[in-house]
Amino acid sequence: MALASGAATAATTDVLPSLWSVSGFGTAGLVHANTDTADFSNSVLKGSGAGASGRWSGAVDSRLGVQLDVALLPQWSAVLQVVSEQQYNNSYRPRVEWANLKYQVTPDVTLRVGRVSLPVFMAAEHRKVGYVYSEVRQPVEVSGGVPITSSDGADLSWRWHTGQLRHTTRVQYGRTEMGLSEGISLRARGIMAASHSIDVGSFSARASVIGAKVSVNFADPLFDGLRQFGPAGMALADRYAVDSKRFSLVALGMEYDPGTWFVHAEGGRQRSQSVLGTNVGLALGAGYRWRDFTPYVGYATVHAQTETRTSGLALAGLPPQLAGTGAALNAGLNQLLMTLPEQSTLSIGTRWDAYENIAVKLQFERVTPHGNSRGTLINPQPGFVSDRAINVTSMTLDFVF
Amino acid sequence: MNLSIRSLFTALVLFAGAMSDASAAELVVIVSARSTAPALRNDQVAAIFLGQAAQLPDGANVTAIDQQVGSDVRDEFYVRVAAKSPALLKAYWSKLLFTGRGQPPREAGGNAAVKKLVADTPGLIGYIERSALDATVRPVLVLH
Secondary structure, eight states, X not given: OHHHHHHHHHHHHHHSOOSXXXXXXXXXXXXXESOSSSEEOSOTTOSOOEETTBSEESTTTOEEEEEEEEEEETTEEEEEEEEEEOOTTSOOOOEEEEEEEEEEEETTEEEEEEEEEOOOSTTTTTTTOGGGSSSSSOOHHHHTTOOOOEEEEEEEEEEEEETTEEEEEEEEEEEEEEEXXXXXXXXXXXXXXXXXXXXXXXEEEEEEEEEEEEEEOTTHHHHHHHHTSHHHHHHHHHHXXXXXXXXXXXXXXXXXXXXXXXXXXXXXXXXESSTTOOEEEEEEEEEEOBTTEEEEEEEEEEEESSOSOOOOSOOTTSOHHHHHHHHHHHHHHHHHHTTSOOEEEEEEEEEEEEETTEEEEEEEEEEXXXXXXXXXXXXXXXXXXXXXXXXXXXXXXXXXO | OHHHHHHHHHHHHHHHHHHHHHHSOOEEEEEETTOOOOOOOHHHHHHHHTTSOOBXXXXXXXXXXXXXXXOHHHHHHXXXXXXXXXXXXXXXXXXXXXXXXXXXXXXXXXXHHHHHHHHHOTTEEEEEEGGGOOTTEEEEEEEO
């Protein structure tokens, strides 16, 4: 009897939320790419990858994240998440991914203030936590183009239901600034986002829209140079500079996962009147769960809807020295336009739930940039040509604690 | 002789019953005997235990109490109610935890502890083996 009541007392204490808890996630990954004219990576904001910088790379998927959750009062809680992974300047300096204060207005309405996640794609918020999905990484064709995962501001989330359909509606407002390297940063102002998710049985879907004014000062010397070339040069600079340019994204994703197998599909269109251009991306995936193994296949493609080439400044009739400068600027501008992604990827792989909280994955991909674009590849070298398939092999070990 | 054959037969039946109980014990989802919660469907119970719903269909607030990680009763419960293996469930909660959208239910150790907690607190919902059911709690769903 004494034993039973002791156990019950211990259990009662368990029901109260603990004051604070520390948890974390991470990936140890190694990627091989059979090319030496560009790097394969998972985001345009990475410093290096597998390929030109070395056939093997640990930088593509490796990362470590630590999260502190604090329960303050019954309705108030706070979260701090810090992630270390390779950045644009090759450093692994930890970055504050999320830091916000959450107020549970009602059991179904939540208000968060601070640095909160951006609900861009279905997997956008948890794409850094490899353990939660089957594939090695989220398809770069769809998620790689929007490297922003958080915004400083507030969001309001409301859960409701109609019959057996569960809905979650979320609206968000904020801004963000990411230092990329010395003096270069990515800024997004007036970020307005809304998303709506539905869940019914094993089916879930999410639609989201995001708008923002985006600035990236990575090619200022080029645009300053163009502006020296009269009205034509100014027009080119105004058209392509990423200087407080409106950016918008619309995405729709769905997933069916009855437990023993899954399929998912997601598509998105992003628009910007700048060198970032307009593109549509689509990703499909399917897998089967057999004991501790989840073999899967995937296909992803991204297509630029704006020109990946420009004739640039008209050089005819210019004095030789100016024509030389003009030609260099034209080349620089075309180099930038090559970053507009045109690419498709076929992938096959398997996840192995090797141990509690640990998943091992092996994935083969055939990545093909098309039509003068370098696709989602980074660090292109002289001699890079489009339309040549690259074989990428990835091995990862994902863990949570 | 006749009697001993009969008792042997009875023992065999009981043994077979015990075997099938061990592989697929009936689980019951329970609330306090004092609770007015209505009977629930599979998907409604899944939504509560997966942190997707915080209220019963009648609007009353509800909090889930889980069995311990690694226990057979817990693994069985999530396979039946949400078609999730232990690894899938871990992945699911990792997703919610690391996107700041929720934490898994608190755990209590074993049928007796879950039953005691649920019996004492009308706002709680738990699950236990049917064999542990008594009048202090009321089943709202039986999982065969």
